Amino acid sequence: MKFGVIVFPGSNCDHDAWFAVNRNLGHPAEYIWHDSPTLSGVDAVILPGGFAYGDYLRCGAIAKFSPVMAAVRKFAADGGPVLGICNGFQILVEAGLLPGALIRNRNLKFICREVRLRTETLDSPFTSAAEPGQILRMPIAHGEGCYIADERTLDELAAEDRVAFRYVENPNGSMRDVAGILNARRNVLGLMPHPERATEPLMGSSDGLVVFRSLVMAFQPTAA
Amino acid sequence: MSTVAITPDLVAQHQLAESEYRKIVSILGREPNYTELGIFSVMWSEHCSYKSSRLHLKKLPTRGKLVVQGPGENAGIVDVGGGYVIAFKIESHNHPSFIEPFQGAATGVGGILRDIFTMGARPIAVLDSLRFGPLNDAQAGPRNRRILQGVVAGIAHYGNCFGVPTVGGECVFEPCYNGNPLVNVFALGVAKKDDIFYARAAGIGNPVIYVGAKTGRDGIHGASMASAEFTEESKQKRPNVQVGDPFLEKLLLEACLEAMQTGAIVGIQDMGAAGLTCSTCEMGSRGGTGIEIELDLVPQRETGMTPYEIMLSESQERMLLVAAKGREDEVFQVFRKWGLDAVTIGQVTADGLLRVRQHGQVVAEIPNRELADEAPLYDRPHTESPVRPCPEGTHPSPARELMPPQQALLALLASGDICSKRYIWEQYDYQVRTNTLAGPGADAAIVRIKENGVSIAMSLDGNSRYGYLSPREGAMLAVAESCRNLAAVGALPVAATNCLNFGNPERPEIMGQLVAAIEGLGDACRFFDTPITGGNVSLYNETLGEGIWPTPVIGIVGLMPTAAPVTMDFKAPGRSIILLGGLGNCDETRFGGTQYAKVILKELWGLPPALDMDYEKRVHDAMREIVAAGLAESAHDLSDGGLAVAAAECCLGGVGAALHFESDLSPEFLLFHEGPSRILISTANPDGVAEIAARHAVEAPRVGITMNSALAIRNRDATLVIAKIDSLNAIYEGSLENQLRS
Numbered sequence: 001m002k003f004g005v006i007v008f009p010g011s012n013c014d015h016d017a018w019f020a021v022n023r024n025l026g027h028p029a030e031y032i033w034h035d036s037p038t039l040s041g042v043d044a045v046i047l048p049g050g051f052a053y054g055d056y057l058r059c060g061a062i063a064k065f066s067p068v069m070a071a072v073r074k075f076a077a078d079g080g081p082v083l084g085i086c087n088g089f090q091i092l093v094e095a096g097l098l099p100g101a102l103i104r105n106r107n108l109k110f111i112c113r114e115v116r117l118r119t120e121t122l123d124s125p126f127t128s129a130a131e132p133g134q135i136l137r138m139p140i141a142h143g144e145g146c147y148i149a150d151e152r153t154l155d156e157l158a159a160e161d162r163v164a165f166r167y168v169e170n171p172n173g174s175m176r177d178v179a180g181i182l183n184a185r186r187n188v189l190g191l192m193p194h195p196e197r198a199t200e201p202l203m204g205s206s207d208g209l210v211v212f213r214s215l216v217m218a219f220q221p222t223a224a
Numbered sequence: 225m226s227t228v229a230i231t232p233d234l235v236a237q238h239q240l241a242e243s244e245y246r247k248i249v250s251i252l253g254r255e256p257n258y259t260e261l262g263i264f265s266v267m268w269s270e271h272c273s274y275k276s277s278r279l280h281l282k283k284l285p286t287r288g289k290l291v292v293q294g295p296g297e298n299a300g301i302v303d304v305g306g307g308y309v310i311a312f313k314i315e316s317h318n319h320p321s322f323i324e325p326f327q328g329a330a331t332g333v334g335g336i337l338r339d340i341f342t343m344g345a346r347p348i349a350v351l352d353s354l355r356f357g358p359l360n361d362a363q364a365g366p367r368n369r370r371i372l373q374g375v376v377a378g379i380a381h382y383g384n385c386f387g388v389p390t391v392g393g394e395c396v397f398e399p400c401y402n403g404n405p406l407v408n409v410f411a412l413g414v415a416k417k418d419d420i421f422y423a424r425a426a427g428i429g430n431p432v433i434y435v436g437a438k439t440g441r442d443g444i445h446g447a448s449m450a451s452a453e454f455t456e457e458s459k460q461k462r463p464n465v466q467v468g469d470p471f472l473e474k475l476l477l478e479a480c481l482e483a484m485q486t487g488a489i490v491g492i493q494d495m496g497a498a499g500l501t502c503s504t505c506e507m508g509s510r511g512g513t514g515i516e517i518e519l520d521l522v523p524q525r526e527t528g529m530t531p532y533e534i535m536l537s538e539s540q541e542r543m544l545l546v547a548a549k550g551r552e553d554e555v556f557q558v559f560r561k562w563g564l565d566a567v568t569i570g571q572v573t574a575d576g577l578l579r580v581r582q583h584g585q586v587v588a589e590i591p592n593r594e595l596a597d598e599a600p601l602y603d604r605p606h607t608e609s610p611v612r613p614c615p616e617g618t619h620p621s622p623a624r625e626l627m628p629p630q631q632a633l634l635a636l637l638a639s640g641d642i643c644s645k646r647y648i649w650e651q652y653d654y655q656v657r658t659n660t661l662a663g664p665g666a667d668a669a670i671v672r673i674k675e676n677g678v679s680i681a682m683s684l685d686g687n688s689r690y691g692y693l694s695p696r697e698g699a700m701l702a703v704a705e706s707c708r709n710l711a712a713v714g715a716l717p718v719a720a721t722n723c724l725n726f727g728n729p730e731r732p733e734i735m736g737q738l739v740a741a742i743e744g745l746g747d748a749c750r751f752f753d754t755p756i757t758g759g760n761v762s763l764y765n766e767t768l769g770e771g772i773w774p775t776p777v778i779g780i781v782g783l784m785p786t787a788a789p790v791t792m793d794f795k796a797p798g799r800s801i802i803l804l805g806g807l808g809n810c811d812e813t814r815f816g817g818t819q820y821a822k823v824i825l826k827e828l829w830g831l832p833p834a835l836d837m838d839y840e841k842r843v844h845d846a847m848r849e850i851v852a853a854g855l856a857e858s859a860h861d862l863s864d865g866g867l868a869v870a871a872a873e874c875c876l877g878g879v880g881a882a883l884h885f886e887s888d889l890s891p892e893f894l895l896f897h898e899g900p901s902r903i904l905i906s907t908a909n910p911d912g913v914a915e916i917a918a919r920h921a922v923e924a925p926r927v928g929i930t931m932n933s934a935l936a937i938r939n940r941d942a943t944l945v946i947a948k949i950d951s952l953n954a955i956y957e958g959s960l961e962n963q964l965r966s
Binding site for chain 1: 377380384385386387469470471472474475478562563649650651652653654655656657658661672674786788
């Protein structure tokens with residue numbers, strides 16, 4: 001299964017995503033430059049963390065206009081799996097591929113910390129390899145990760161089982177402890193914590209592999 | 225040519241002495257014009273020329289078998305095996321951080337990162353050494369709190385966006401930093417040994433290319449500002465502080481590393497202090513060449529800038545490079561891809577001159593070598609630091625009623641220097657690049673190099689209380705502690721960088737501190753085999769005539785095989801606890817520099833703890849062998865606060881300890897003396913540890929056993945400490961935020 005890692009000029013977790021997939025998961029990964037109009041035949045797309053175009057405006061506000069995002073939109077519309085991590089989540093929200101918004105952490109500071117996530121649904125290509133309710137340890141590293149949406153949207157996400165992960169101890173003030181959400185079709189996941197930073201014991205946790213292994217199970221072209 | 229008349233007043237305003245001006249005239253064979261005066265003034269500022277310290281810095285050891293590049297380049301370089309090298313250096317941004325904490329600290333990070341990647345190395349770690357006035361200072365407290373928050377946010381802003389992990393550092397509070405906070409930033413990068421780039425302008429006729437941000441009027445005379453004391457008027461210098469753009473720096477990083485791969489780049493240097501002036505003349509001087517530039521070609525942010533302003537601007541995120549003639553397009557193509565300006569502004573010449581033109585007219589013409597390397601050199605008068613006597617009635621004295629040891633321990637755990645700095649380091653992305661094996665809070669930070677299976681351990685240390693009592697011994701103790709931190713995680717120290725923060729060197733007692741500290745550093749670094757490959761000197765850290773205490777900060781890097789690191793937390797109950805190095809000894813002359821004396825007695829006297837370097841080194845060797853044999857479940861070096869604080873810190877992970885001593889030392893000396901050469905270990909194999917220690921002729925008494933949920937310390941029949949870990953944790957973790965809220 002071939003992963004594409006989108007590289008915006010200010011992406012800084014692109015190498016980490018590539019390393020997690022290529023070395024720790026053992027699947028090929030390639031970089032896709034932000035002005036590329038196509039995704040060159042990858043099976044899954046990762047929007048990595050970072051500061052896409054500096055993010056001096058709202059995070060992701062400029063990235064949604066980049067050429068590659070048109071290709072990502074089409075890829076998602078065709079059912080291709082898209083994983084947005086941290087800044088990638090912010091971009092997906094700005095691009096309208098996921099509902100709600102991500103605003104500054106409640107304490108108004110950047111927070112880098114390991115958190116615990118509760119897996120809320122197994123009904124997605126990103127979580128199918130998890131145990132029901134499985135607690136996953138992985139780090140967050142963001143200044144603007146407080147998830148907000150109107151009550152109706154939050155109710156809808158819950159009713160449609162589209163909250164993939166919630167924080168066990170809410171670090172940033174996210175409404176209803178939301179850490180990661182799915183689109184209606186369940187092929188796009190945005191999450192603030194970094195699964196790619198939890199893919200081997202030396203990183204302190206391997207729990208992030210659950211997300212990547214689920215993807216492989218669901219989408220590997222040769223899988224039965 | 226400029227028409228501004230050069231008067232003695234104008235020369236004085238440029239902080240050039242009369243003798244220095246005469247030297248300029250003799251170099252040029254004529255009077256300088258205004259632009260040339262400005263150029264000389266920044267290049268010959270203390271910050272750029274090291275004119276007070278150079279003579280003494282020569283005494284430092286700089287060579288070693290792994291050293292590829294010593295001082296004199298943008299960063300030192302050390303071979304780490306497998307075809308890879310590391311480039312690293314520490315720099316200060318003290319003055320700007322006082323005037324504008326957020327941008328001052330942010331651009332401090334930006335500057336040192338450029339020093340690293342200009343050598344072809346991708347930055348993989350940053351550490352910062354911070355010093356502020358006390359947060360609860362009666363007068364300066366509110367300002368100190370604001371400066372700390374601004375500095376931390378600035379470092380976070382720049383490092384996080386750029387994508388380099390901030391993996392460690394230190395933060396210390398003393399009244400002497402009320403008007404002079406210290407912000408020292410260390411950065412380390414990794415490169416292939418065959419892909420190192422140097423800041424040399426070679427090849428007559430090769431194009432000189434300007435890349436990165438446009439030049440504005442910001443930061444003019446920043447280097448000179450950093451070479452003067454602060455006065456009441458200093459706040460007016462805020463426009464001298466530059467504004468950083470970490471996103472642009474990230475683009476510059478990627479573009480430079482990619483352009484270097486083309487093979488078309490001959491030499492490259494960042495524009496930091498003294499901007500275009502420094503980068504042109506230093507590259508020319510190192511290459512033995514001249515450089516000719518046309519200022520009309522320099523990308524400018526505003527109109528109507530004078531040659532003086534363009535040459536002295538310290539706008540951030542700019543680089544100067546020399547490319548191979550005819551291959552400019554390969555370079556331009558890369559920078560275009562990253563959306564950056566890249567313009568040929570001149571060429572390398574054979575005449576050794578820095579020739580600056582504007583509108584075709586020559587506006588400055590100065591020999592590169594004299595400008596860059598012939599700065600005045602001063603052997604300033606210096607006096608020995610006096611011994612600070614032990615005041616009458618000071619500890620230990622029956623006349624003085626002492627705090628119960630347990631209460632003292634809790635007070636120390638809550639004190640600014642010792643308490644948890646989580647509030648600070650959680651604002652830093654300390655994990656990006658997924659190489660961080662040990663991050664903030666550890667004895668030494670560890671990052672792995674994915675390519676060659678080697679990990680780099682790093683530690684920054686300095687103790688200005690010790691430095692105040694004895695600049696020489698204080699510097700040696702800093703080196704010893706840094707090396708001990710590395711030993712505690714099993715790493716072998718291989719090289720060092722230093723940042724020397726002092727007051728006004730024109731005062732003999734301050735100059736005496738500087739000279740003694742350099743000698744101490746030199747002796748210790750020679751002994752521990754850690755050559756100093758570069759660094760920074762920051763003088764004139766004074767406000768209204770009040771200088772800081774001598775604050776040499778040492779950064780030592782060490783090597784170890786990539787593996788799960790040994791950390792300080794006790795791991796399981798029932799394990800033996802061994803005090804490698806032994807209890808040590810202490811008397812009242814060596815107790816006045818301790819944290820106990822600071823926090824509990826509120827005094828400072830005598831001499832710093834006594835250091836036996838030979839014994840210290842044996843402790844390190846034993847420790848590394850214990851780690852290599854897999855015998856250390858946990859390890860933590862004893863430093864600030866001594867034995868009791870170290871033991872408490874080992875318990876904070878949740879597993880406690882019962883310690884029992886049979887010592888003649890008074891409880892205060894036993895628990896809180898800061899004698900070096902000691903590491904607290906927990907192990908499942910005490911005999912194995914004892915055997916290794918004995919072989920190195922190092923004491924290794926078994927002092928207790930790990931247990932659940934509490935810390936108990938007894939000496940003979942007296943219980944000195946008995947505390948629940950939860951309560952220790954609450955005090956240790958909550959203190960800094962409480963102080964910031966007050």
